[in-house]
Amino acid sequence: MAATILMTDPEFYEVSYTINPWMRPDQWSQDVAAAQALARHQWTNLKSKLEQDGITVLTMPGAAGLPDLVFPANAAIVLDGKALLARFRYPQRQGEEACFLKYFTQLKDQGIIQSVAPFPEGLYQEGAGDCLWDVTRSLFWAGWGPRSDRRAMDHVVGHFGKKVVGLELTSEKYYHLDTCFSVLSGGEILYYPEAFSWESRIVLEELVPPSQRIVATAEEAAAFSVNAVNVGRKLFLSSPPDSLVAKLRDKDYECVPLDLSMFVISGGGAFCLTLRLDRVSVANPAVV
Numbered sequence: 001m002a003a004t005i006l007m008t009d010p011e012f013y014e015v016s017y018t019i020n021p022w023m024r025p026d027q028w029s030q031d032v033a034a035a036q037a038l039a040r041h042q043w044t045n046l047k048s049k050l051e052q053d054g055i056t057v058l059t060m061p062g063a064a065g066l067p068d069l070v071f072p073a074n075a076a077i078v079l080d081g082k083a084l085l086a087r088f089r090y091p092q093r094q095g096e097e098a099c100f101l102k103y104f105t106q107l108k109d110q111g112i113i114q115s116v117a118p119f120p121e122g123l124y125q126e127g128a129g130d131c132l133w134d135v136t137r138s139l140f141w142a143g144w145g146p147r148s149d150r151r152a153m154d155h156v157v158g159h160f161g162k163k164v165v166g167l168e169l170t171s172e173k174y175y176h177l178d179t180c181f182s183v184l185s186g187g188e189i190l191y192y193p194e195a196f197s198w199e200s201r202i203v204l205e206e207l208v209p210p211s212q213r214i215v216a217t218a219e220e221a222a223a224f225s226v227n228a229v230n231v232g233r234k235l236f237l238s239s240p241p242d243s244l245v246a247k248l249r250d251k252d253y254e255c256v257p258l259d260l261s262m263f264v265i266s267g268g269g270a271f272c273l274t275l276r277l278d279r280v281s282v283a284n285p286a287v288v
């Protein structure tokens, strides 16, 4: 499958602070060596499953003291070779901005990315975690509320020259759009409605006809299964309940289930652990 995905080596990953309700430093610290080993095992399994499917995975190094660098979905919004780098809301993650700038500058030098620009200071926007390209509708879906600012959407419009549809996230648990919303290659939207304000649910339902809505239950969302990496007809996702596997099968999608429990205790699933670098705005049958 033609796709290029970025991941971050989990060497310095840990759960040492709490900036979302899933984070469990107490659980991590029970047996740090075992936790680190299991996290690496789960991360490596995700990487191998992607590679077995022919996906190219680039790995950037981790950095001491920046455990959430392991979630590159938050690094940037990337479309048509342009990377717009994130600004993090919490001080615990702000040090990641310099690491991502350094790495993306290297990607540009290597010709993998064409341009790299930072978000203006004073606006919070946490990358693809809160801004997902929808090739079917030719627009970005942008989550705002707990992490990214609503005002950040104007800058995305200006930078990429694309339409941006904002969705307000109203629950602390589903603090990034990618935790409760996923755009699938066939144009379907997999989402957990309770995570959104009612106004945003109306906006979403006006743009996505019922036949293209796949509604996740509370159980499916809490397993971090909505936080899926979709390439072609496959979804790589954290422990999907049978109910979700069946719903996706009905729409002709195949699930590749993964145990990502050590990342779920930081509030992340498969999508958070990755960043697609080769997404293009115009549908291309060779790039899915």
Ligand code: ARG
Pocket (backbone or CB within 6 Å): 019, 020, 023, 068, 071, 073, 074, 093, 128, 129, 176, 178, 179, 266, 267, 268, 269, 271, 272
């Ligand atoms: N502990 C991280 C945080 O709270 C998890 C980030 C997960 N990433 C994502 N794209 N949802 O920021």
